Amino acid sequence: MVARAVLVTGGVRSGKSRHAEELLADAGHVTYVAPGPTPDVEQDPDWTARIEAHRARRPAHWATVEGHDLAAALAQAPSAVLVDCLGTWLTSTIDVAQAWEAPSDDVQALVEQALEGVVEAVRSHPGPVVLVTNEVGLGVVPVHRSGRLFRDLLGTVNQRVGQVCDEVHLVVAGRVLVL
Template identity: 40%
Template sequence: MAETILVTGGARSGKSRMAEQLASGFDAVTYIATSIPVDVEMRHRIDKHRQRRPDSWITVEKYRDLDRVIAGHSHSKAILLDCITVMVSNLMLDLNIDWDKASMSDFDRAEKEVMGEIGKLIDGIRCFEGRFIIVTNEVGMSLVPEYPLGRAFRDIAGFVNQRLAEISDTVYLMVSGIAVKIKG
């Protein structure tokens, strides 16, 4: 199984930079980008991330069926997945649930869908032989979101982060650009 490292923290805490540093010593790196460039701001963020990465890194833009992506890049010495919470958001929005009118069964369906994709991701990680670095946001340390979609996202992302921390060898919490090792 891969050496698995989870990097978590708040917005703009230095998560991606830390993850990139953890991958930088490898000659064959696959970068899995889960973002969808839906607006100018997101396109700008994606461009900034691309500019920081070495040209030799292979970039795959995908947020579903990541077990297949990992299998297809088994030659890589390191895989960096950025970012789990964006992946969760994309998966939840794919369900076309009217979150203002959502029932508990809608929430359960969303949680089942997301956790199914995370299960496939973990299966892929278990078959990978190199270093696997995962970036995620710590979303449970703030205010309770006002809207149902925000609360569902926070809860599901929290469950996902717990599961990924459980299978990770090392977990870093980024605080103001400083890595605090909390596991491993």
């Protein structure tokens, strides 16, 4: 039985999405929330292929919600919900506001405001809720401002969401460590 709310974190290609899906494998109805930017096949065929692989892996009876309003998607999900992922949600949130070049304090305030709704939606959802995120703060300091901004903000997002989750699962090389 999965905990009411679980945050699954790890590096790129660590197996975190597959683990999150396995946590809800026995749930009847699952709402899969993909809160990232919609890929442009012409601009980024690799990202489009990655999204298609995720879509193909999902059970046919799972409902999919795509769009950046994560708080609303969580609030409207009738039962089990899987969010994949908070990193793409963060990217979409900054993209929609066209805030990548805004002062850091302004972007922080924007994300904090959006995050309040997400945290409350996770807290109030009857569950189960499984959220996937990226662990990006373990490597080198990004050379570009946007990379540093993303890394720092995702660290904030992960901490705030992790605080309202019952469990945090760290996935490394396909292995899961429950924190």
